Amino acid sequence: MRLILLGPPGAGKGTQAVSISEKYKIPHISTGDIFRYNIKMQTELGKKAKGYMDQGLLVPDEVVVEIVEDRLKNQDCKAGFLLDGFPRTVNQAKALEAVLSKMNTGLDKVVNIEVDKDILVQRAVGRRICKNCGATYHVEFNPPEKSGICDKCSGELYQRDDDNEKTVGKRIEVYVEETKPLIDFYREKNKLVTIDGKNDINIVFDEIIEALEGNSL
Numbered sequence: 513m514r515l516i517l518l519g520p521p522g523a524g525k526g527t528q529a530v531s532i533s534e535k536y537k538i539p540h541i542s543t544g545d546i547f548r549y550n551i552k553m554q555t556e557l558g559k560k561a562k563g564y565m566d567q568g569l570l571v572p573d574e575v576v577v578e579i580v581e582d583r584l585k586n587q588d589c590k591a592g593f594l595l596d597g598f599p600r601t602v603n604q605a606k607a608l609e610a611v612l613s614k615m616n617t618g619l620d621k622v623v624n625i626e627v628d629k630d631i632l633v634q635r636a637v638g639r640r641i642c643k644n645c646g647a648t649y650h651v652e653f654n655p656p657e658k659s660g661i662c663d664k665c666s667g668e669l670y671q672r673d674d675d676n677e678k679t680v681g682k683r684i685e686v687y688v689e690e691t692k693p694l695i696d697f698y699r700e701k702n703k704l705v706t707i708d709g710k711n712d713i714n715i716v717f718d719e720i721i722e723a724l725e726g727n728s729l
C-alpha cells in the first residue's frame with residue numbers, strides 16, 4: 513500500500529500514521545521527524561531546516577524532495593510506504609509523481625484528515641512527544657498515565673519548539689496557502705479520501721481503514 517496522509521498541522525497525521533503503518537506493515541516516513549532527528553544530531557541538514565521550522569515556514573522543496581527520493585529507494589519501501597507531512601506543495605507533489613514513475617510505481621490513496629482551525633491550535637499546543645521513542649501524547653486529549661512520562665518506555669516527554677500559539681498560527685496559514693491546493697490536486701486524480709478528524713483517535717483510525725478497504729485496494 514502506497515499512501516499519503518494529508519492535513520493541517522495538528523490534524524492527527526502522526527498519531528494515525530503509527531497505527532496505519534503497524535496494520536499494513538509499511539514504513540512511516542515523516543519529513544518533520546527526519547528534520548527533527550537531523551536537528552538533534554546537529555547535521556548540516558538540521559542546521560539548514562531549523563531556521564525555517566522555528567518560523568513555521570516550509571523547508572525549500574528541493575531539500576525535502578531529495579530526502580524523500582533517497583528514503584523511497586530503501587528496500588523497506590518495496591511493499592509500500594506511508595508519507596506523513598509530504599508532499600506539502602504542488603511542486604513537491606509533482607516531484608513525487610516523477611520519482612514514483614521512475615520507480616515504475618504510483619500512489620494508491622491520499623487520506624485527507626479534516627479538522628477545524630480552533631481545534632488544531634489546541635491540539636498542537638498541547639502536544640507532547642517522548643524524547644526516547646517518539647510516541648505522541650496530548651496533555652488533555654490523550655494524556656499519559658503519569659504526567660510528563662511516556663507510557664510505553666518511561667521516557668521524558670517534551671514540547672516541540674514550533675508548538676507555540678504564534679508558530680502554530682503561522683504553520684496553519686502556510687498550510688492554507690501552500691498545502692491545501694493538494695486536496696484538489698489529488699481529488700482530480702481520483703486518489704483522495706477525506707476523513708473527519710474531529711472524532712476520537714480510534715474512530716478516526718476505523719474510518720481511515722474503512723475508506724481504504726472499502727475502495728478495494
Ligand code: ADP
Binds near residue numbers: 522653654711712
Ligand atoms: P499532526 O501529525 O497532524 O501534526 P498529531 O498526530 O501529532 O498531528 O496530533 C496533534 C495532537 O493532537 C497530539 O497531541 C495528539 O495526541 C492529538 N490528537 C491526535 N488525534 C486526535 C484526536 N482524534 N482527538 C484528540 N486529540 C488528537
Ligand code: AMP
Binds near residue numbers: 544596600
Ligand atoms: P511536521 O512535523 O510535519 O509538523 O513538520 C514540522 C516542520 O518541518 C514544518 O513546519 C516545516 O518547517 C518542516 N517540514 C516538514 N515536512 C516538510 C515538507 N514536506 N516541506 C517543507 N517543509 C517541511
